[in-house]
Amino acid sequence: MALGLVLAASFAVAAAWVIWQLCFSRLSAFPGPLAARLTDIPRAIAAASGHVDDVDRRRHQKYGNAVRTGPNSISFSDPSMIKVIYATKNAWRKSGMYRPNDVLMGKQRMSNIFNTQDNAWHDKAIRPIRGFWSMSKVLDVEPLVDETLKLLTHKLDQRFVSDGNVCPMDVWLSFFAWDVTANLTFGRHYGFIEQEKDVDNLITDSTKGLYYFAPVSQIPWIDYLLDKNPFVRIGPKPTLTGVLYAFGVVAQYQQEIKEKGKPAGSTEHYLDKYLELKKTDPEMVDDNQIVNWLMLNILAGGDTTSASMRATAYYLAKNPGNYKRLTDELDAARLALPAQWKDIRGLPYLEAVMQETIRYNPGIAMIFERVVPETGFTLPDGRYIPAGTNVGINPAVTNRDKEVFGQDADVFDADRWMRSDGESTEAFDARVARMRDVAEFTFGGGNRVCMGKALARLEMYKLFATLYSLYDIKLVDPSHEWKYHDAWFVYQWDMPMTISRRQRL
Numbered sequence: 024m025a026l027g028l029v030l031a032a033s034f035a036v037a038a039a040w041v042i043w044q045l046c047f048s049r050l051s052a053f054p055g056p057l058a059a060r061l062t063d064i065p066r067a068i069a070a071a072s073g074h075v076d077d078v079d080r081r082r083h084q085k086y087g088n089a090v091r092t093g094p095n096s097i098s099f100s101d102p103s104m105i106k107v108i109y110a111t112k113n114a115w116r117k118s119g120m121y122r123p124n125d126v127l128m129g130k131q132r133m134s135n136i137f138n139t140q141d142n143a144w145h146d147k148a149i150r151p152i153r154g155f156w157s158m159s160k161v162l163d164v165e166p167l168v169d170e171t172l173k174l175l176t177h178k179l180d181q182r183f184v185s186d187g188n189v190c191p192m193d194v195w196l197s198f199f200a201w202d203v204t205a206n207l208t209f210g211r212h213y214g215f216i217e218q219e220k221d222v223d224n225l226i227t228d229s230t231k232g233l234y235y236f237a238p239v240s241q242i243p244w245i246d247y248l249l250d251k252n253p254f255v256r257i258g259p260k261p262t263l264t265g266v267l268y269a270f271g272v273v274a275q276y277q278q279e280i281k282e283k284g285k286p287a288g289s290t291e292h293y294l295d296k297y298l299e300l301k302k303t304d305p306e307m308v309d310d311n312q313i314v315n316w317l318m319l320n321i322l323a324g325g326d327t328t329s330a331s332m333r334a335t336a337y338y339l340a341k342n343p344g345n346y347k348r349l350t351d352e353l354d355a356a357r358l359a360l361p362a363q364w365k366d367i368r369g370l371p372y373l374e375a376v377m378q379e380t381i382r383y384n385p386g387i388a389m390i391f392e393r394v395v396p397e398t399g400f401t402l403p404d405g406r407y408i409p410a411g412t413n414v415g416i417n418p419a420v421t422n423r424d425k426e427v428f429g430q431d432a433d434v435f436d437a438d439r440w441m442r443s444d445g446e447s448t449e450a451f452d453a454r455v456a457r458m459r460d461v462a463e464f465t466f467g468g469g470n471r472v473c474m475g476k477a478l479a480r481l482e483m484y485k486l487f488a489t490l491y492s493l494y495d496i497k498l499v500d501p502s503h504e505w506k507y508h509d510a511w512f513v514y515q516w517d518m519p520m521t522i523s524r525r526q527r528l
């Protein structure tokens with residue numbers, strides 16, 4: 024009898040809660056799947072599926088430009104919302120979804136510039152290094168990118184070109200992206216290209232961390248039960264391998280300098296630049312701070328650029344017309360190799376291919392969530408979003424906007440970035456400026472915009488100008504489809520390709 028009463032009461036409370044959520048929730052003006060209005064579980068399931076980019080696009084096709092993704096969250100598809108949500112001044116703060124990205128070392132939680140929710144802490148922490156990341160400063164490390172490029176082409180020649188072996192291009196582009204990041208960060212490679220393997224499981228561990236982060240970030244309190252559980256930590260230790268690696272390199276490098284001094288004529292890498300700050304501002308900068316900064320390169324520099332690099336190689340192989348226009352342009356440019364930024368920055372078709380890749384296959388393809396500030400926010404259509412609501416945009420959605428990119432926005436075609444027949448210069452400039460503005464959101468926006476975007480461009484443009492000048496790179500079977508898993512970063516695999524030397528005209 025008592026049990027019956029308890030069950031009936033529980034049922035009544037649950038039913039009342041469901042009715043309240045569906046009819047009277049502060050977000051009931053926003054449509055969305057029924058389950059999403061009641062719980063965050065569907066968000067986590069979508070993120071775990073590995074295809075949340077598709078899920079988000081389909082949601083918006085079905086429910087419109089402001090969709091309920093959870094009891095307290097809304098996703099937007101209208102590109103005009105980018106500048107609202109991701110502002111530079113009075114920026115909306117990051118939501119709790121980023122917290123699982125903290126590293127737990129012993130009992131201490133370490134946040135970083137990327138994941139902190141505290142904008143004031145963020146501004147203070149990034150200020151000393153922001154200036155190192157403009158294109159003009161990033162060019163300081165161009166010789167280090169060249170070193171890794173030479174290593175890569177040498178290996179590709181040895182392993183795949185000379186005897187026609189099939190190249191798992193996904194793996195080698197990932198090796199390049201990670202090794203080049205290490206070289207310009209610490210002045211040494213991780214050794215992936217050299218040893219032809221994932222040394223110390225750095226890439227595997229990072230991938231596991233992101234496969235964990237993607238679903239857990241959608242219900243962040245679960246992280247307290249799993250990774251941040253003080254008793255038995257469950258699941259991968261996201262980012263810990265990278266942190267320990269960075270601590271090791273920083274200590275070792277300082278020891279080497281103490282014993283032998285800096286090698287004469289060596290190119291200054293990011294560790295050098297940050298160690299200089301330790302000299303000029305010892306109060307603020309210690310080894311912990313330096314590792315915290317370097318971690319950003321490790322965490323954000325490898326997987327993002329490799330996702331974009333894999334996409335470039337794949338979509339070029341899938342689009343012979345784009346491929347030919349690019350190689351014709353590179354041949355005509357008669358580039359010195361490895362390609363130098365000064366020679367390639369003005370090549371229009373290379374630019375078109377890179378822009379199209381960044382648009383079509385954003386390296387991070389989940390909603391970048393922010394919290395609506397205390398004032399709340401009223402949409403142009405009059406609907407009010409209360410303070411504390413989590414809102415955001417997935418660039419995989421806005422980058423397919425048909426009004427901005429054309430009716431064929433769901434197709435990869437670099438030609439869209441070129442002037443079409445009969446298009447006036449003014450019309451072309453305006454169209455491209457609009458497309459560029461929206462596609463740039465692939466790198467986030469406002470005060471938390473990607474710090475490494477100039478570097479990512481430098482690496483990618485140089486890599487593809489060099490590779491496609493030297494080689495023909497084709498899928499073994501042009502109809503073959505890759506596989507991918509979108510876990511915040513996009514992981515693509517199964518890209519068997521042949522590489523042969525080109526006759527440069």
Ligand code: HEM
Pocket residue numbers: 136137138149319320321323324325327328331385386387391392464465466467468470471472473474475476478479
């Ligand atoms: C194609 C390559 C890349 C893409 C698509 C990309 C994308 C992004 C995005 C979308 C964000 C903002 C995320 C958010 O708002 O939650 C971001 C932040 C960041 N990225 Fe990148 N990124 C790339 C390469 C790099 C590289 C090479 C580095 C550094 C070596 C880097 C360093 C950072 C840092 C430090 C932040 C945090 C900035 C802040 O909060 O102030 N990224 N990136």
